[in-house]
Amino acid sequence: MKQWFKSGAPWIWLNGGAVALCMIMVVGLIGLIAVRGFSHFWPAEVLRTTVIDKQEQSQTVIGELVRSETIPAAVARDAGYSVPEGAELVTRHLIKQGNRDITGNDFMWYVATGMGEWDYPQDIMVLERRQWGNFYGFAQQIKAHGEVIAERDDAQFWQELEQRVARSVSLHEEIKAIENGAIGDVNHALEGLRLARKKLTINNADVATINRAEAEFAERRAELQTHYEVAKAERDALYQRLERDTLVMQVADGQTVLVPLHNIVRVSRPNALSVWGKLAEYSSRFWGFLVDDPREANTEGGIFPAIFGTVTLVLVMSIMVTPFGVLAAIYLHEYARQGPVLRLIRISVYNLAGVPSIVYGVFGLGFFVYFLGGSIDELFYPESMPTPTFGTPGLFWASLTLALLTLPVVIVSTEEGLSRIPKTIRQGSLALGATKSETLWKVVVPLATPAMMTGLILAVARAAGEVAPLMLVGVVKLAPSLPIDSHYPYLHLDQKIMHLGFYIYDVGFQSPNVEAARPLVYATAMTLVMLIIILNLAAIKIRNNLREKYRSASD
């Protein structure tokens, strides 16, 4: 043993252990996110059991088991649970029992002591609602206009229900289409008229012009008003039709509750589903998560606006960062006079990659938003003052800030690519009589393209995950509309956007119902991690291929 110690082997093992620990942490972390994120969509079995509540009353509970844990009895007693004498440890289960509008709490801890048998009745139904979260219970009847259409024992009950839910969901979509389409267009046009009128006053137009314009505007306004009336009538009719159906449900304690069908997004009977049925349900929920709008203060529904916002943000950023990053790298590497000053500049630029991102956010808010944006508003948008157009955080400033933040990444990567190009290639080109710019643009830069791609991908990966500066320069928890729509100029650079990373922060930490939001946050985190891992793996792959390519070229 002494000899073993003397050889230094224990240290090697400890060092090895450090690597093992790091790997366990990385894999464990990604695994944790993946398991929690993916399992959110799995239609979990709904259990039914009886519990003894804090008032020593027995009550029936139905819901999904979220997690169980073992706690010391003392802690449980402090929390007010009745724990039998002598027990040291207690197991407790967190059950998602939904029905927030009826019970007030959709998540409850129940201690295992005194809990009855768990069973999984086939006909428990889970309703995903537009308001108040999930509903768990047994369906009794379907009513239309107050008349019973189907009873729970009817053979066609389930088909009837599914059909009617599908109808109300599609009606909802039609209403949304009208509101975003026709009514949105009218509002947009009206706002345009208002601004045009104000602009005339600001520009000191003469009375005749103003009067002529006023008449024209009034005409347009009347026309828009009729459009609006038509659209509104159409929408109201749809709302009327939506009111038709109601579902009569029985909750755990036997109480009967009416659930209007227009409040239901999705119905399922998880206990009755086969594995394949569950898979189908899983994919449908997952798809919904990716393409739906958020509901209930972001704690339910999908994350489509956040995905869309992140992608738009990153695209606009890429458009700005690529040319400038590449040009700066070419300048530093090809044109600037090499010397101590340039070395200092280079180190400084590289170091900016290590500057805290929040500093960029502060700069972006102060310089871009308040200084540049404020000036732009004064010069080009005086008519919409005092409402700022560009003088407030928005997509463009967020993209610009991120572009600045990721510039060093692109510069470093491009320069590395340029310096990896063998001298011989360059000299060959020059020897054939090409000018410096011809050598550069026709020989060197094309060869360095993969390096630029790597830089861009790394920049995109970093930008997609960055949140701190965005909180200051244009990302909000809930944006009313997407930054791209059918109104001119189609891409609205001044609009505020939603962002996956900020969504995680906001829903995880600012949401009133953390327990309900938690699975959604895991799912969002998983989406973001996947996106970033894929981007990074792509960058690593490209870089490695590049190295191989030039290793052979320089030989």
Place this chain on the structure above:
Amino acid sequence: MQKTPPVASEPESLMPQAQQRAKLRRTRKLKDRFSHWGVATAGIAVVGALGLIFFYLFSEVMPLLKGAKVTPVTQYSSTQVTEMTSPTVYQTLERYEQIGANYSESGQVQFFQVASGEPLLNVQLPAPADAEFSAMGYGTPTDALIAYGYSNGQVVVAQHVYNLSYPNDQRKITPELKYPLGAAPITLDQQGQSLTAVAIQKTARGYALVAATADNRLLLGSYTTQSNIMTGETSIRSQVYPLPALPNGATPRFAQVDAGASHVIVADNQAQLHVYDISNPQQISLTETIPTERGQTTALQFLVATGSVVMGTDSGSVSQWLLVRDSQNIYHLQHVREFESLPAAVTTIAPEYSRRGFLVGDSSGHLGIYYGTSSRTLLVKKVAKKGIAQLAISPINGRLIITDSGNHIQVVDVWNQHPEISFSSLWQKVWYEGRSQPEYIWQASSGGDTFEAKMSLIPLSVGTLKAAFFAMLFAMPLGVMGALYTAYFMTPKLRGVVKPSIEIMEALPTVILGFLAGLWLAPFLESHLPAIFSLLVFIPLIMLVVGFLWFLLPSSVRSFAPEGWEAAILVLPIILTGWLCVSLSPHIEVWFFDGSLRQWFTNHGITYDQRNALVVGIAMGFAVIPTIFSIAEDAVFNVPRHLTQGSLALGATRWQTVIGVVLPTASPGIFSAVMMGFGRAVGETMIVLMATGNSPLVNFNIFEGMRTLSANIAVELPETAVGSSHFRVLFLAALVLLTLTFIVNTCAEIIRQRLRKRYSNL
């Protein structure tokens, strides 16, 4: 620019003609030039844009350092304002800086246009018949209360009000004089003695008046207003209480009463200050008498919110005194700040309306602008030929009326935007109002108008360092040891897996780490605290035990996994140990800590927050490990092979080679890796934002939270007013972060470049 014709069109020669060639050369040269200049411009612009960050942040911070500035606007004689020659006793200026008011000794109140001196409204106070003006006092400027004392022991209280109306969308200010205690003079001294000093203050219940009489008595008048709910009429209940006389027959010269109606501060003619406790008017007591040590008091005035008084003396000294509560709940007057003295005796003190600033005039015509919290003397300047009699600052601190003893009025514009920030208020302990000792506090805003902003960067800096320290404590051993092993001992096959994994780890968005730390790790740690401590002991132990067992195995078994696979062998034992520790955790709590370690901590006086430095240390450590790992691994891996091989050939073991050769050679690289990691930990925002309680504490307790510079910016910047001192201090915080990380990173980068050079020389 024309393209050259295709070569094929000239059959006799393949070369273009000389003329065309010359043209082509010119075009190419032009393109070359254009490309050169274009790239250079863009490149310099980009580098400049990055440099702009420094300059912009700096330019936003600069105004904090500036003192105050006064620029004369206009001047006129006060006889222009009031035809009477009676001297001015009080002056004010309203919020829009257009209308001033002049209170003269004779009881004339004249509102006038500040710009021209043109009179607007003339009101005569209802002075008592056959009595002479003897003293005057005024309350906190926002209340606009003025009390005139007369030689027959009576008092008249007036209040100036500016009514706003907007006829034709134009702002119109109408001045008005009100009598909150009734238009008739109030008798304060029943004995009818002349009042030598008067003080007034609006209190929560009504009004408090304090007066000194010619025969050295002190009186407190308490006036409670009650409005009748039915009729809407207000009635006033008054009560006069005597105060104990000053000791040693001293004569009171100045008196001040606070807004809580609990203290009266009196300055006498023997260079002493006295504090009376009047919270119970039936039992008024003199709680303290202290010498001023600065000569005779010539002016005494409460600052806004009446937590501290400013005293000026005949020697020109200006000092601030705080009412400080001791452990017996008794308030004492504590001298906390001394400001730059004026050359002559102080004549008047004008407190600002909403900040802890004040303006002081002296008898030689000097004006001093000071600020309490930051102990700044912002300006001392001679502004008048004669002594200054009155100063009136506007509520928004933008304009000042100066009246000298020759009744000459000067109107000056004041620039005094950021007096509350100084080196001492940011980085040193400050004695704030209502506190029992100087402290480091960050509390930049609050609901109240008269809130004293506490902007010490110390709690935030300490929080930043604390978070970075615990993160480094976790990340440094793992990162450096892991790098050493990966670069030197690990088989290339395994290395090919580990390196990309660590790179992925680096790319993980910190918001995800922060969210896991806050929502998963923090509750987990709270309920499994013992597991953390047992893991700390058992994980290294199990590594050694596995290593030793491996050593004991017959070599035939060992050859299954050659050297360099230690890490892979250890994965399973570590996971098992971890699982064991976690599942044993509740039992350990039951066995050793009465069922709950958290409760046990509380019982032993250790504060435990759920989101604490331990959580941040682990989460941020996780974010920092890859930074340290990649750079350190690079440094170790690039140690020239011939050095290590030489060492091994001389008979050193692998570990001896590491200690003797590899580490000394690569140590600058490892050091720079640690610095880079530190730089990242200092600036990290999302993790600390989500995994700490964000409470600005000054301690290094691992079980308590903190607030860091970066998190503070993220929390507060969106809600501050643009251009305010708070806004600029947050920019300063950003600048501090930028400079700090920039210096750390530059050092690390320079060390790394040197190392690279050294390797290439070896």
